[in-house]
Amino acid sequence: METRANYLAIGLFTLLVFAMAFGLIYWLVRFNETGAARMVDLVVPGNAGGLQKGNGVLFNGLRIGSVVSVEWRKDDPAHVYAKLKIDADAPIREDTTVTIASQPLTGLSTVSLVGGSPEKDLILEREAVPVLVARPSQLNETLEAAGKTVQIANATLLRINKLVETNLPSINRTIANAEAFSSSLATNTDDISALMDNIGKASLSIAKLGDTLDSISGNVTDIVKAVEPEKVRSTLANVEKISGDIARNSGEIDGIVGDAKAAVQNFSGLTAGLNTTVSAINGEQLARMLSNVETFSGQLTGTLTKVDGILNAVDQERINRVLTSVEGFASRLDKSGSEIDAIIANAKSATEDVTGFTKTLSENKENFDKIIKDATVISERLIKTSEAVTRLVGRVDGLVEGNGRGLVQEATDAAKSIRRVAESFEARADSISSGLDRFSNRGLKDIEALISQSRDAVSRLENIIGNIDENPAQFLLGGSKVPEYRQRR
Template sequence: METKANFILIGLFTLLLTAVGFGFVFWIARYDDVKPMKEVIVRFEGSVAGLFKGGQVQFNGIKVGEVSNLNYDPINPKYVKAHLLVDSEIPLKQDSKVELAFRGLTGVGNVEIKGGTPELPDLLDQEKVPQLIATNSAMQDLMSGARQILTRADTLLAKVEDVVDTNESSIKNSISNVETFTAALKNNAGNIDTFLADASGAAKGLTSLSARLETLSDKAESLLAAVDPKSIENSVENVEKFSQKLASASEKFDVVVEDASEAAKGINQFSASLTTSLSKVDTLVESVDPNVVRTAVASLGTFAKSLETSSSDIDAILSEAKLAAGNINTFSQTMSSRTEDFNTIITDAKQLASRLNAASKRVDGILGKVDGILSDEEGGKGLVQEATLAARSIRIVAERFESRADEIASGLARFSGKGLRDVEGMVSEARQTLRRLEGAVGKLEDDPSSLIFGGNKVKTFNRRH
């Protein structure tokens, strides 16, 4: 038996086994590459940092190929062209999304293909090489947004620095003012507590007052609800009708007032001239000697003759006086048909008549003393002419008043009817309102605090009553 081994043969056999092992492992590793592969071109916008040749291509997270080449786009420099070799059996559609993905925090990139519409045709079944445009991944959007945010933050910080540098003194003054204010608050902490307590009390008072105001508003609403709206509408309609009647009769009242003012002016002028004449007559009577009066009595015959010569003038005066009396009679009949509201006017007329009677008596007494003066023919004629003119003026006034009497009477009748009743109702309501106001003022004078705190609502009864 041979005791020495052949080391050369052993070494060759070992090398052969190692080569066979490596070949088997390589054959196992290349088993997946037996499937047919097809090329796909993907265009990425912007940077593809982290993606390299030989990087993985995944379809919904499953490896289906690798990156065979990376190159820039000669037509548009913004894009990068990536040539991919992928499994020809994957369902690559026209709307499939392609994006650049990264594995964890290593920064190694890979191409991720997602989904697609099943009804669309497969791009890999076409003869030409399919081309897709990649979309930005979430990481790319995040990095882009982060860059924009950092850029804006840098710009904002630069502006803040400029503002601080420009307004450094103002900021220091503001800080010192804040320190002064906080120190004042610290020194007046007790007063602030008192102020807050007072404010809390005032808020409580306002709360109670608001509750009472709510109760008062409820009572007011119930009171308004109890009032019949028809009565209010009737009152408003009556007031409106009364105002319309007054407005329609305003022109007539203006005419009446103008006529009355003209008549009053004539009466004033006549009374003034009469007063002047009476004063002159008194002076004249006092200065007349009784012997002269006897002579004047003896001259009555002459005066009678002068009256006979003036009989035509006297007849004219009497006829005009009759016409004036007829007009006055018509006016008195019209006034007698009016209501009691004209009692005041009648009373004033009676007083005026009594005064006129007294004046007539005085004139009668004076006429005897004036006979001597009237004995003169020219003086008598002048007095008769003045009396004629006065009678004509009175007749003109009476005719004007008679032509307006019906209009005045109808207006006064309307006013004395429904208008007076409406006025009486308004006056009674005003009296009731005044009584309520007096009662409220009396209660407020007795207890002023009731305006704020409401007072004591419990009535106090005296047992003695």
């Protein structure tokens, strides 16, 4: 007998199985949900790739909720808005960090909540709906940064390629100039050796000159040391006192100057009368007189030359004696201050006498024509002689100027400077010679090797640029250099 199937029983059993399976799945989904839940708004700036409804919300790696919805808004296309369902007792605080974490294997994203300060408030305890602002996924940021880096690298390589193409003639000329320079150094090795020999000889000559100047500076230093500073100071003090006395008697000196002006005016009238007398002077007598004056001036010039030689040959003891004499003379002048005042007073009266004397000369000018004529010529010669004496006194002042440290000090400093320069050059001459020798021997080979390596580097750079142009993806993302081909089915 054939058994007939009970379709009703089978249908009910199938529905029961589906209901139990649905209940089991629902129980598994709701297993982690304990207590009440809160809705939280999430704002994601930029790219929110992988974030979709049902994705989990994790706090320090533990699941506390899920994503309810994900949407975008027409009025704000730069952000993505999502709603989260989170456990009401989750410890989410104001400074909790919110990020979109991507799962590399599945490609899905989760909302990751990390940390928070205990002193901050819990945002889920507020009545208003909390709003969290998330940072984009690090993977998305990396991909975006990689894309920007690729663009920058591409632009840079294009600029480098353009720069190389534009300046290729200049690069070739630079390499050619380097080769010409190295060949020129190799050709002129003998000239460089001769130059170093000349420098060595010059350093020896400078060293000898330094020794000579050292001895001269030593002698000059001995002369300066022989001058006693105390005597110089006392002499200057006495001169200062004398100048003070003269300043105190400046009023009387002004009167003397006024009287002298009047005397000069009278003397001018006298000279006007003498001009007519000079025009009538006998030429032969004038020639003889000039001859006599020239003989006198020649003898005086020789005497001054001898005096100059004596001053140049003076020794330290004589200088000390001269300073002692000057000091004594200044001291006597200081002690004679009252007498100097009397002399100034007498000079005023003497000026008046000179005025009367000039009047007398005006009355007797005819008797003094010849005397005045001879005195005029002699005065001209005496002026020249006084200039020579002034120069001689200037030399002596230069010798003792600044406590005896004028010309002597400058000569000493110059000698020391020249000696230091000579010693410095002599110390460096061997290193300079050895450096040039090494450069002429090994430097040429190093330059040739550098040029060869530069050519190889340029060639490798051109190959790299060519490979990048042919296959940029291989340069940026890596991979096998051998292309793979798949057979069509």
